[in-house]
Amino acid sequence: MPGTILQEDTILEKLNQQADIHSLLAVAINLISDSVNHLIQKAFRKEPHAIKFVIPSLMGKNGPLNDTSVCLKLLYVLGIITREEFEDIELLMAILDELDNDEKKYTYLDDEILGPISLLHDMVLPPNWDHKQEHEKAAGIVDGLKSSMYQNRYQQMIRSALIIAITDLTLRISNKQKLDYFP
Numbered sequence: 001m002p003g004t005i006l007q008e009d010t011i012l013e014k015l016n017q018q019a020d021i022h023s024l025l026a027v028a029i030n031l032i033s034d035s036v037n038h039l040i041q042k043a044f045r046k047e048p049h050a051i052k053f054v055i056p057s058l059m060g061k062n063g064p065l066n067d068t069s070v071c072l073k074l075l076y077v078l079g080i081i082t083r084e085e086f087e088d089i090e091l092l093m094a095i096l097d098e099l100d101n102d103e104k105k106y107t108y109l110d111d112e113i114l115g116p117i118s119l120l121h122d123m124v125l126p127p128n129w130d131h132k133q134e135h136e137k138a139a140g141i142v143d144g145l146k147s148s149m150y151q152n153r154y155q156q157m158i159r160s161a162l163i164i165a166i167t168d169l170t171l172r173i174s175n176k177q178k179l180d181y182f183p
């Protein structure tokens with residue numbers, strides 16, 4: 001248990017250090033990829049011939065299992081990861097890919113980010129601050145500073161919820177290495 005807590009703290013620390021959504025997702029995918037790679041290596045036979053000749057050709061620089069997406073598919077087909085875990089990781093990789101190909105600097109409140117991350121299975125979005133703002137506008141109360149504070153607070157809540165969801169996903173993948181379904 002202490003190892004899991006230390007691992008969770010390390011993941012949270014790395015994710016919390018990221019200033020924007022792009023860097024947060026880049027670090028998250030790196031952490032998840034490391035866990036997936038360790039898990040896929042653990043799934044292989046541990047006999048000398050396999051370790052010396054077969055595994056390096058599969059996992060090497062030009063090997064078919066050098067791609068996280070391919071490893072994910074293999075782990076899913078083997079029943080090692082769940083459909084939800086598979087879908088969440090694929091979704092995070094797709095969001096990061098879109099951010100890598102787009103010049104725009106997105107925030108957590110942009111529809112291009114908020115829409116996809118709301119599809120994560122462990123993502124629990126806080127109540128929308130827009131409803132409160134609309135109610136205040138209807139009542140004739142318009143305060144730019146208060147609106148900005150609500151927006152910043154809501155963005156931090158979304159960021160925190162995303163970090164928690166990613167941490168939980170990464171830990172679940174990492175903890176699968178401790179299970180006894182490997183030879």
